[in-house]
Amino acid sequence: MTPTTSSxxxxxxxxxxxxxxxxxxxHTGSRASRVLGILALGSLALLxxxxxxxxxxxxxxxxxxxxxxxxxxxASFLYTGCFITTVASAMWLRRRTPGWDALAGTSAxxxxxxxxxxxxxxxxxxxxxxGTYWTWDARLTATALLTALLIGYLxxxxxxxxxxxxxxxxxxxxxxxxxxxxxxxxxxxxxxxLHQESTLVKLDPTIEGDMLVALMVGFLAVGLVFTWLLVxxxxxxxxxxxxxxxxxxxxxxxxxxxxxxxxxxRSPDRRHDGAAGGGRAGGAPA
Amino acid sequence: MxxxxxxxxxxxxxxxxxxxxxxxxxxxxRGRALSRQVPPEERRWS
Numbered sequence: 001m002t003p004t005t006s007s008x009x010x011x012x013x014x015x016x017x018x019x020x021x022x023x024x025x026x027h028t029g030s031r032a033s034r035v036l037g038i039l040a041l042g043s044l045a046l047l048x049x050x051x052x053x054x055x056x057x058x059x060x061x062x063x064x065x066x067x068x069x070x071x072x073x074x075a076s077f078l079y080t081g082c083f084i085t086t087v088a089s090a091m092w093l094r095r096r097t098p099g100w101d102a103l104a105g106t107s108a109x110x111x112x113x114x115x116x117x118x119x120x121x122x123x124x125x126x127x128x129x130x131g132t133y134w135t136w137d138a139r140l141t142a143t144a145l146l147t148a149l150l151i152g153y154l155x156x157x158x159x160x161x162x163x164x165x166x167x168x169x170x171x172x173x174x175x176x177x178x179x180x181x182x183x184x185x186x187x188x189x190x191x192x193x194l195h196q197e198s199t200l201v202k203l204d205p206t207i208e209g210d211m212l213v214a215l216m217v218g219f220l221a222v223g224l225v226f227t228w229l230l231v232x233x234x235x236x237x238x239x240x241x242x243x244x245x246x247x248x249x250x251x252x253x254x255x256x257x258x259x260x261x262x263x264x265x266r267s268p269d270r271r272h273d274g275a276a277g278g279g280r281a282g283g284a285p286a
Numbered sequence: 287m288x289x290x291x292x293x294x295x296x297x298x299x300x301x302x303x304x305x306x307x308x309x310x311x312x313x314x315x316r317g318r319a320l321s322r323q324v325p326p327e328e329r330r331w332s
């Protein structure tokens with residue numbers, strides 16, 4: 001991920017900081033993201049047909065198996081999101097470019113959405129299958145801890161401190177996500193677990209026919225949704241970064257202008273304004 | 287034939303759809319709001 005802007009503001013950027021609405025398309029969409037969005041919606045419709053209508057009920061779990069077509073892909077893309085965050089965090093620590101930092105935060109936020117879906121659908125699937133919404137099983141507990149780690153990571157990114165230090169601290173925490181994902185994924189083998197083992201990651205998958213097709217369509221649909229969200233949220237994160245930078249540039253320019261005016265000679269009125277609290281906080285020295 | 291466990295299936299699918307939709311709408315709205323504050327040359331995708 002390479003930054004697409006220099007850290008030094010240009011004259012045109014400063015001049016354009018106060019652009020009126022409507023100067024260029026005011027959204028995060030592009031032709032590619034629109035195509036991606038249409039494909040995602042189409043695959044979601046196909047998933048609904050396969051998952052709710054065309055695929056058969058399971059012999060043991062009956063219709064509750066239909067939750068699998070969301071639960072398993074959501075969990076897989078939760079892992080993918082954590083992997084992206086860890087890689088982007090490592091790249092931020094190495095390169096210090098804002099694009100990597102934005103990607104790490106973006107991916108973690110989307111991962112949290114998928115973690116909520118994984119835990120929610122898992123709970124709803126557990127009630128008819130295991131007789132309970134929640135149990136302190138190894139897989140469930142590890143997933144809850146991963147979710148807590150994601151919440152902590154995002155909370156750290158919102159601390160009101162120096163942006164670079166904040167990103168570095170968050171990146172260090174971001175490095176822990178992939179090890180946690182490995183623990184979540186392997187938990188059903190390392191400890192005795194109520195949760196079933198992997199359905200697909202073996203040469204002889206335990207499902208077949210329309211159920212397997214429905215699950216594959218689930219992976220496709222959830223994957224497209226994940227990618228669409230990642231593209232748009234990354235652009236929002238990039239806009240947040242640019243907006244913060246432009247605000248800082250504008251504040252610095254204002255302070256410099258104020259200092260220059262002060263250098264030419266203070267008027268009694270200006271001193272009065274400052275004393276009355278009407279000037280800028282921490283006014284520039286003369 | 288009626289679906290068994292219909293409540294759980296509907297809650298799972300409906301909840302997931304609602305959560306993703308709400309998040310997508312929030313992302314799009316925030317993107318629109320921020321795009322108005324940033325000059326076009328910084329919006330490389332447009």
